[in-house]
Amino acid sequence: ALIALLAGDGIGPEVTAEARRVLEVLDLGLTFEEAPVGGAAYRAAGHPLPPETLDLARRADAILFGAVGDPAFDMLERAFRPEQAILGLRKELGLFANLRPARLFAGLEDASALKPEIARRIDLVIVRELTGDVYFGEKGRRTTTEGLREGNDLMRYDENEVARIARVGFETARTRRSILLSVDKANVLETSQLWRDVVVEVSAGYPDVTLSHMYVDNAAMQMVRDPGQFDVIVTGNLFGDILSDQASMCAGSIGMLPSAALDSAGKGLFEPIHGSAPDIAGQGKANPCAAILSAAMMLRHSLAMPERADRIEAAVAAAIAGGARTGDLGGTLSTTAMADAVLAGL
Amino acid sequence: ALIALLAGDGIGPEVTAEARRVLEVLDLGLTFEEAPVGGAAYRAAGHPLPPETLDLARRADAILFGAVGDPAFDMLERAFRPEQAILGLRKELGLFANLRPARLFAGLEDASALKPEIARRIDLVIVRELTGDVYFGEKGRRTTTEGLREGNDLMRYDENEVARIARVGFETARTRRSILLSVDKANVLETSQLWRDVVVEVSAGYPDVTLSHMYVDNAAMQMVRDPGQFDVIVTGNLFGDILSDQASMCAGSIGMLPSAALDSAGKGLFEPIHGSAPDIAGQGKANPCAAILSAAMMLRHSLAMPERADRIEAAVAAAIAGGARTGDLGGTLSTTAMADAVLAGL
Numbered sequence: 001a002l003i004a005l006l007a008g009d010g011i012g013p014e015v016t017a018e019a020r021r022v023l024e025v026l027d028l029g030l031t032f033e034e035a036p037v038g039g040a041a042y043r044a045a046g047h048p049l050p051p052e053t054l055d056l057a058r059r060a061d062a063i064l065f066g067a068v069g070d071p072a073f074d075m076l077e078r079a080f081r082p083e084q085a086i087l088g089l090r091k092e093l094g095l096f097a098n099l100r101p102a103r104l105f106a107g108l109e110d111a112s113a114l115k116p117e118i119a120r121r122i123d124l125v126i127v128r129e130l131t132g133d134v135y136f137g138e139k140g141r142r143t144t145t146e147g148l149r150e151g152n153d154l155m156r157y158d159e160n161e162v163a164r165i166a167r168v169g170f171e172t173a174r175t176r177r178s179i180l181l182s183v184d185k186a187n188v189l190e191t192s193q194l195w196r197d198v199v200v201e202v203s204a205g206y207p208d209v210t211l212s213h214m215y216v217d218n219a220a221m222q223m224v225r226d227p228g229q230f231d232v233i234v235t236g237n238l239f240g241d242i243l244s245d246q247a248s249m250c251a252g253s254i255g256m257l258p259s260a261a262l263d264s265a266g267k268g269l270f271e272p273i274h275g276s277a278p279d280i281a282g283q284g285k286a287n288p289c290a291a292i293l294s295a296a297m298m299l300r301h302s303l304a305m306p307e308r309a310d311r312i313e314a315a316v317a318a319a320i321a322g323g324a325r326t327g328d329l330g331g332t333l334s335t336t337a338m339a340d341a342v343l344a345g346l
Numbered sequence: 347a348l349i350a351l352l353a354g355d356g357i358g359p360e361v362t363a364e365a366r367r368v369l370e371v372l373d374l375g376l377t378f379e380e381a382p383v384g385g386a387a388y389r390a391a392g393h394p395l396p397p398e399t400l401d402l403a404r405r406a407d408a409i410l411f412g413a414v415g416d417p418a419f420d421m422l423e424r425a426f427r428p429e430q431a432i433l434g435l436r437k438e439l440g441l442f443a444n445l446r447p448a449r450l451f452a453g454l455e456d457a458s459a460l461k462p463e464i465a466r467r468i469d470l471v472i473v474r475e476l477t478g479d480v481y482f483g484e485k486g487r488r489t490t491t492e493g494l495r496e497g498n499d500l501m502r503y504d505e506n507e508v509a510r511i512a513r514v515g516f517e518t519a520r521t522r523r524s525i526l527l528s529v530d531k532a533n534v535l536e537t538s539q540l541w542r543d544v545v546v547e548v549s550a551g552y553p554d555v556t557l558s559h560m561y562v563d564n565a566a567m568q569m570v571r572d573p574g575q576f577d578v579i580v581t582g583n584l585f586g587d588i589l590s591d592q593a594s595m596c597a598g599s600i601g602m603l604p605s606a607a608l609d610s611a612g613k614g615l616f617e618p619i620h621g622s623a624p625d626i627a628g629q630g631k632a633n634p635c636a637a638i639l640s641a642a643m644m645l646r647h648s649l650a651m652p653e654r655a656d657r658i659e660a661a662v663a664a665a666i667a668g669g670a671r672t673g674d675l676g677g678t679l680s681t682t683a684m685a686d687a688v689l690a691g692l
């Protein structure tokens with residue numbers, strides 16, 4: 001299988017290099033092809049998502065992604081900012097389903113701001129819609145009749161967009177505890193009312209899954225009060241952005257958590273939830289676990305190798321349980337030494 | 347001064363009755379006039395915000411509000427749901443500035459899911475815009491050219507709307523540590539880019555206040571990781587809804603936190619941040635502290651009685667420090683007994 005390796009900015013190259021090393025040790029017959037993305041691509045080619053990179057992403061069977069983001073580009077027009085690369089990839093490849101698991105790795109209780117007995121119960125997956133909502137509706141500036149500057153972003157969903165992510169939610173729930181929570185703001189938003197209607201319609205096909213609904217403000221509260229109450233959450237692009245980052249932090253370890261962005265055929269882009277961390281880039285300090293776990297998700301979701309995925313995940317958990325710690329976890333291991341600790345458990 | 351007492355649904359009547367009792371004991375020459383709102387008003391008059399209630403709210407010098415919300419009305423059209431009463435009051439009265447302080451009351455460390463040393467540092471105010479954003483832009487359903495149902499909500503802000511809430515943010519920062527954080531999603535939203543531009547423009551008038559910016563997903567993370575880093579946060583209606591509920595829960599005590607919604611002349615609506623809690627309504631179990639502290643905010647912001655406000659707040663803190671606890675705080679006091687404990691400290 002062909003893997004597009006889009007390492008990107010900051011610590012992206014360091015952590016994806018370790019993920020690649022783990023995959024190569026497993027000897028899975030993968031071919032890696034690299035291409036620039038983000039600020040690195042802007043420097044090299046004048047655009048955060050050059051045509052050659054998009055082309056590689058299309059050709060590949062799966063994409064292993066590092067991180068994009070570079071404060072040096074903050075003054076550029078929005079279309080040219082590093083972050084546009086990830087938005088462009090999601091849209092162009094139809095990667096509509098974002099899976100973001102969050103759990104506390106045993107031994108990392110100290111890393112969470114939550115009380116240990118509360119943090120320990122976190123084991124959830126957020127299924128976030130990724131190619132619609134206010135992210136991709138019409139947007140622009142205009143001048144009002146009173147001569148005022150006005151900014152606009154249209155929040156929108158159609159029934160097909162909601163139905164297909166709802167199905168991913170129900171399917172994911174089936175692989176776990178068969179409960180699905182849909183999060184919206186139906187007391188205010190028309191988009192959310194449609195969302196709720198369609199999720200309820202889709203639920204007819206999943207009589208074995210128990211569906212419930214929660215407003216997003218309450219969900220943000222409950223995520224702090226008792227995150228252990230959640231199992232699978234399905235929600236829109238914007239609410240998913242906020243809630244999934246919050247959930248990761250409740251689990252204490254943004255350096256430990258992977259994500260997948262899947263299309264309807266199971267092809268996907270896999271990336272750590274952490275960003276490019278320019279402050280520690282190039283120092284060999286970054287935690288490679290999120291990238292390694294993203295590679296595991298790639299094996300499970302795009303390459304039909306679930307047992308290998310399980311093995312990698314078990315090796316990461318064992319390394320953590322054995323005391324291996326990078327700086328973000330209060331330890332002193334280098335990026336490479338942390339990956340070595342994972343490899344030792346393979 | 348004339349106070350409109352809009353008790354509303356669920357525990358609203360119980361908690362506002364205690365707030366009124368505290369105000370009456372202080373003998374401030376206030377006149378109270380009551381009117382139905384929310385589900386109670388729908389039952390009495392067929393609308394959650396009847397014209398007489400709106401008229402009273404307009405005539406009054408300030409509004410003491412309980413809570414609205416009643417699951418019995420969930421099947422009604424959105425325009426007739428209890429929650430529409432609060433949205434209507436905000437819009438009709440131009441209550442654009444929502445102040446939501448969050449702090450951990452000494453002695454309530456157990457109530458927060460955060461580790462005590464982290465929770466103890468929480469002392470922040472969220473300044474949330476309340477009459478714009480995706481809450482009040484055009485919304486509706488339509489059928490796409492492919493015959494699909496589509497939901498729409500327009501997120502919009504004009505420069506005047508942003509500037510006036512930014513000024514409230516800067517003014518609030520001046521009364522505290524002179525640092526202001528503006529939260530947006532400027533890497534994705536045009537509305538947020540305008541928001542950021544205007545906040546920066548307004549900052550020129552406040553050279554003594556240090557302004558910074560953060561994306562909303564990162565803010566939701568940081569609110570869990572280290573909420574003590576925040577002082578005054580200014581943000582839009584939707585992000586403010588989510589972040590303020592999250593912040594209150596970090597502080598551990600949704601039964602303890604008040605809020606103010608102010609117009610440009612300082613007139614305001616004051617309400618607990620908790621909802622109508624139908625499950626415990628009518629049982630005399632609800633914590634009246636949030637309503638009592640909302641009355642204190644009313645004295646400070648709308649009635650120019652800041653010393654009385656301070657006295658009430660000190661009495662609540664003293665009652666808590668002295669061990670007074672309703673059920674939500676792990677105690678057994680009734681609503682009235684909790685208010686008695688506060689009155690004892692006045």
Ligand SMILES: CC(C)[C@H](C(=O)O)[C@@H](O)C(=O)O
Nearest residue numbers: 083084086087241533534563
């Ligand atoms: C970089 C940004 C555009 C992106 C998003 O908002 O989707 C990021 O926050 C994420 O969650 O992957």
Ligand SMILES: CC(C)[C@H](C(=O)O)[C@@H](O)C(=O)O
Nearest residue numbers: 187188217429430432433587
């Ligand atoms: C009831 C609801 C419409 C309201 C809001 O979203 O503003 C509430 O959540 C709040 O924060 O006051």
